[in-house]
Amino acid sequence: MTIAQAVQVVAEALAEAGIAEARREAEVLVAAALRVERAYLIAHAEQTLATEQLQRVRGWARRRAAREPLPYITHRVWFYGLELCVGRGALIPRPETELLVERFLSWARQQTFKETPILIDAGTGTGAIAIACLTRAPQWLGVGIDRSHAALRIAAHNRRQLGLEPRLLLMQGDWLRGIRPHSAHAILANPPYVLPDEWDSLAPEIRHYEPRGALLVPAEDPLQPYRTIALAALQVLCPPGLLAVETSPRLAPTLAEALQRWGYPNPHLEQDYSGHLRVVWATIP
Ligand SMILES: C[S@@+](CC[C@H](N)C(=O)[O-])C[C@H]1O[C@@H](n2cnc3c(N)ncnc32)[C@H](O)[C@@H]1O
Missing domain, CATH: 1.10.8 (Helicase, Ruva Protein; domain 3)
Incomplete structure (x- = not known):
């Protein structure tokens, strides 16, 4: 043939x-x-x-x-112009997540730091967000945290392939638990945000193959990952630190309001390339 x-x-x-x-x-x-x-x-x-x-x-x-997703078969996916490895243990990075990288880079360009700035990618998966940010912001160091060992193994492979071993620390953990106060300058996260009533409408590629723990949030408290990250970030960030998170159009307005209640005075909402509210970000006072 x-x-x-x-x-x-x-x-x-x-x-x-x-x-x-x-x-x-x-x-x-x-x-x-x-x-x-x-x-x-x-x-x-x-x-x-x-x-x-x-x-x-x-x-x-x-x-x-x-209906197995092509990136799980080929073990290749493109994210922010970088070819990354992906496998069944980690969520396949999505194009809309590139918006978080854009937000970080445009904020970081306007800052001056006395010390080496550090970003944290909470729920790093393949390491896509941290790796894309660090390749474009060479003065920064990064920490990628995930509770999944399988995801961290894939992130470690990507870190090695892109020559970022000296600049990106990967660690197993529960969001920002145990991270030293005032130790980071930016915190980025794309936590799970699919509600159980949305599950059946997802493509079979997602429902049958991607890790549920990377996607689903409890119906009774869908903001739980955001609340945990945002409250901890108030301690972990050095002012004027950046917190930028990805979310769903359904949760975005509630999340922006909640961020104000949790101590972030001026949250911003951003749309993705399809016009859906996708990123919420704020800096700490
Ligand atoms: C939506 S995926 C995002 C993966 C990657 N950041 C991306 O954008 O492609 C969410 C990630 O958060 C991780 N995660 C879920 N709960 C967590 C927790 N309590 N602590 C740390 N990581 C968690 C999952 O294992 C998964 O890798």
């Missing part, structure tokens, strides 16, 4: 499984299975696949048709 034929067969299988961008995904899948870039497929459309390559393409296509 040639590369062109393999792409066609996979695209048909994925379309039949109800996958919207079947052709694009087929190209990404075949390219990753052959360990080449997508452009290679066009230039070498008539190349015949080796037996081992064909087996890998078939196996991966079956998994994708069963």
